[in-house]
Amino acid sequence: MSALHQxxxxxxxxxxxxxxxxxxxARAGVGALTLCDPDRVEPSNLHRQLWHGxxxxxxxxxxxxxxxxxxxxxxxAVTPLQLRVDAAQAPSLFADHALVxxxxxxxxxxxxxADAAWLARVPLVHGGVLRMQxxxxxxxxxxxxxxxxxxxxPALDEVPTCAQAGVLGTLAGIxxxxxxxxxxxxxxxxxxxxxxxxxxxxxxxxxxxxKVRVRRRADCGFCGLGTEARA
Ligand SMILES: [Zn+2]
Numbered sequence: 001m002s003a004l005h006q007x008x009x010x011x012x013x014x015x016x017x018x019x020x021x022x023x024x025x026a027r028a029g030v031g032a033l034t035l036c037d038p039d040r041v042e043p044s045n046l047h048r049q050l051w052h053g054x055x056x057x058x059x060x061x062x063x064x065x066x067x068x069x070x071x072x073x074x075x076x077a078v079t080p081l082q083l084r085v086d087a088a089q090a091p092s093l094f095a096d097h098a099l100v101x102x103x104x105x106x107x108x109x110x111x112x113x114a115d116a117a118w119l120a121r122v123p124l125v126h127g128g129v130l131r132m133q134x135x136x137x138x139x140x141x142x143x144x145x146x147x148x149x150x151x152x153x154p155a156l157d158e159v160p161t162c163a164q165a166g167v168l169g170t171l172a173g174i175x176x177x178x179x180x181x182x183x184x185x186x187x188x189x190x191x192x193x194x195x196x197x198x199x200x201x202x203x204x205x206x207x208x209x210x211k212v213r214v215r216r217r218a219d220c221g222f223c224g225l226g227t228e229a230r231a
Pocket of ligand 1: 148
């Protein structure tokens with residue numbers, strides 16, 4: 001049995017990013033998927049969340065997604081957890097998995113997940129979509145943290161959530177698949193140079209992608225030198 005078949009991957013969010021990410025991970029042969037999401041399916045989700053149909057409206061997203069995954073990929077063990085992953089639960093939940101995919105909406109929760117993964121030394125694939133731009137990045141143990149790139153969450157009124165801003169379903173599909181690709185690269189043994197990560201940005205309007213090299217910052221307030229207790 002390959003390492004991929006034995007890998008347990010945690011996907012936080014069973015919506016616009018989590019649906020395409022789990023599709024690609026299951027298709028590639030990941031052995032076990034844990035899905036976390038506190039929300040229920042809403043009619044406005046249906047255009048970009050492929051596991052959910054009109055008959056699922058009102059049902060927990062994780063139950064709807066796990067059901068469809070089990071039907072299409074019976075060999076993948078899927079565990080649905082209807083909960084919001086917070087800083088208190090994250091360490092034990094993350095430690096039980098080879099890798100975490102952050103497929104959540106909203107900005108603030110992404111720092112909670114990325115901080116917890118960095119401290120637990122569990123790799124996390126960050127991802128986000130806003131308007132016509134999407135991005136994905138693998139954060140590896142010992143590499144840069146999310147705050148080396150973005151110093152901290154923006155003010156809550158500065159960045160609308162996807163539901164507020166409107167998101168093209170196709171762009172969410174592309175970014176979810178990009179996240180799955182980064183996860184599969186890592187699980188397959190690919191590693192970034194020490195202390196580095198690569199931010200992948202996809203501009204949906206220009207239909208153009210670019211890569212940005214991200215280095216661990218000595219003056220990062222979270223993981224930088226002077227905060228050795230965390231490293
Ligand atoms: Zn940092």
